[in-house]
Amino acid sequence: MNRALNWTGQALLYGSFALALGVFSRWPVYHPLPDGMAQVKVSFIHHGARLAECRPYTAEEQAKMAPNMRKAMKCERERSPVHIAVDIDGQTVLDQNAPPAGLSRDGASTLYQRFNVAAGEHRIAVRLKDSQSASAQTHQLERTVTLQPAQVLVIDFNPDKGGIVLQ
Missing domain, CATH: 1.20.5 (Single alpha-helices involved in coiled-coils or other helix-helix interfaces)
Known part of the structure; x- marks a missing residue:
């Protein structure tokens, strides 16, 4: 029992x-998105330019180093923050600096943002500056895209594909 x-x-x-x-x-x-809406995601990981150019070691500096530590060039590690600005239909939706990662500020700058927009045709302008010494934006892209409802458009940076990429 x-x-x-x-x-x-x-x-x-x-x-x-x-x-x-x-x-x-x-x-x-x-429902990930309301009806009739699409999404634009800005997602990138990018190393900014080095803040200081590499330079050769002087003879005195090399003499102070152990023989197994001697190198021809001295390169500073710190990198420039990456600045990105995104305009959708002439309105700025993102204008942000992404600082480099790491204790020595020598890592990649990362950024992730999402924006919900109405489905349809939109004019998207992306400006990216990855060098503090540059006076203007180093990479720019302006394109008209047509977004379907529930579509996700990703804005990324890929130097192998020419810079700023819309996927």
């Missing part, structure tokens, strides 16, 4: 767990 109660209790427990799992897998309904 005791064994039958154990089996019945287990069956009820597993059944209620399966029922709860089934209910919550269908309800509540998740």
